[in-house]
Amino acid sequence: MTLSNDKAILSIDGLELHFSQGGGVFRGKAAKVRAVDGVSFELYAGETLGLVGESGCGKSSLAKAILNLHRPTAGAVIYSNTDIAGLSDRAMRQYRSALQMIFQDPFESLNSRHTVEVILEEPLLIHKVGDKNSRLQRVAELLAMVGLPPSAASKYPHEFSGGQRQRIGIARAIALEPEILICDEAVSALDVSVQAQILNLLLDIQEKLKLSIIFISHDLAVVRHMSDRIAVMYLGQIVEIADAESIYSSPRHPYTQGLLASIPRLGEASPIEAQISGDLPSPMAPPSGCRFHTRCQHRQARCEHEAPSLQAGDDGPHLTACHFWPEIAAKQANS
Numbered sequence: 001m002t003l004s005n006d007k008a009i010l011s012i013d014g015l016e017l018h019f020s021q022g023g024g025v026f027r028g029k030a031a032k033v034r035a036v037d038g039v040s041f042e043l044y045a046g047e048t049l050g051l052v053g054e055s056g057c058g059k060s061s062l063a064k065a066i067l068n069l070h071r072p073t074a075g076a077v078i079y080s081n082t083d084i085a086g087l088s089d090r091a092m093r094q095y096r097s098a099l100q101m102i103f104q105d106p107f108e109s110l111n112s113r114h115t116v117e118v119i120l121e122e123p124l125l126i127h128k129v130g131d132k133n134s135r136l137q138r139v140a141e142l143l144a145m146v147g148l149p150p151s152a153a154s155k156y157p158h159e160f161s162g163g164q165r166q167r168i169g170i171a172r173a174i175a176l177e178p179e180i181l182i183c184d185e186a187v188s189a190l191d192v193s194v195q196a197q198i199l200n201l202l203l204d205i206q207e208k209l210k211l212s213i214i215f216i217s218h219d220l221a222v223v224r225h226m227s228d229r230i231a232v233m234y235l236g237q238i239v240e241i242a243d244a245e246s247i248y249s250s251p252r253h254p255y256t257q258g259l260l261a262s263i264p265r266l267g268e269a270s271p272i273e274a275q276i277s278g279d280l281p282s283p284m285a286p287p288s289g290c291r292f293h294t295r296c297q298h299r300q301a302r303c304e305h306e307a308p309s310l311q312a313g314d315d316g317p318h319l320t321a322c323h324f325w326p327e328i329a330a331k332q333a334n335s
């Protein structure tokens with residue numbers, strides 16, 4: 001898909017989500033967890049933007065801040081010419097149908113005391129869609145769309161396998177015909193063979209509904225399969241964003257290079273620790289300057305005190321937040 005001329009359906013600008021140490025969104029002056037710390041990007045209509053990074057780098061927090069499930073500490077989320085960041089639940093209601101999320105564990109996110117019919121009818125009821133008959137017809141349609149038989153309607157979530165439950169989660173997320181879907185580790189809990197079925201279902205549904213998707217996963221092979229563009233996140237910030245092909249064929253940020261080198265090849269795992277030294281620093285006290293400098297084998301004095309911003313090279317919209325990526329790339333090309 002060509003994206004350079006595409007229209008942004010969502011613009012994120014300087015988004016921050018800070019938590020207080022004991023949980024809950026940070027509001028005061030005590031120590032804070034900078035889970036999301038100045039994130040800006042655009043999501044184009046119809047694209048899938050992959051979001052990758054180590055566990056704890058802030059991917060889920062970013063998703064929740066975008067959807068206002070945790071009210072952001074600062075920044076803007078522009079959808080349909082409106083800044084929806086920080087809207088009250090009531091004001092947010094009119095946007096909820098357009099922006100939906102699929103979670104990792106559909107068992108936890110589906111009410112176990114309700115039948116599938118009740119679960120799928122609920123969003124339609126909340127948004128006052130149609131009468132009882134048309135809602136039940138819509139439930140039947142949704143089940144067919146996600147490849148479940150009509151008999152699924154009268155069953156409870158525990159009667160289904162993990163993959164089937166994720167199909168129910170997807171049916172619920174698309175019930176109101178959203179424009180934007182955020183999938184947070186949507187297949188991570190599933191067996192590999194089932195993962196492929198759910199990923200293909202998502203691709204089918206994306207095409208039918210013309211969805212724009214933010215696809216979060218720690219599995220870089222899965223992200224590559226799904227994404228048009230990829231954003232790489234480190235300690236609450238985006239360090240590189242480009243089309244998927246460029247990210248995988250010529251990663252520029254040393255962190256992205258380490259992440260990609262940790263993809264298992266021919267069954268041999270190469271954990272992230274083997275590629276990037278040291279642990280992820282605490283988001284309560286992120287390093288000064290470039291946040292990655294404490295783990296970067298290419299660091300120079302400037303990296304310790306000057307934070308790099310996301311900058312394009314001469315070759316189009318491949319953005320990298322590293323002072324020295326051209327020098328690093330040149331060195332790598334000559335080695």
Ligand SMILES: Nc1ncnc2c1ncn2[C@@H]1O[C@H](COP(=O)(O)OP(=O)(O)OP(=O)(O)O)[C@@H](O)[C@H]1O
Nearest residue numbers: 019023024033035054055056057058059060061283
């Ligand atoms: N409700 C909360 N209260 C306090 N800190 C939180 C809260 N939610 C997340 N955090 C912290 O924010 C940071 C980012 O967490 P987040 O879950 O967003 O990362 P992630 O990249 O999605 O990781 P994972 O892949 O493990 O889910 C972590 O340090 C985490 O401990």
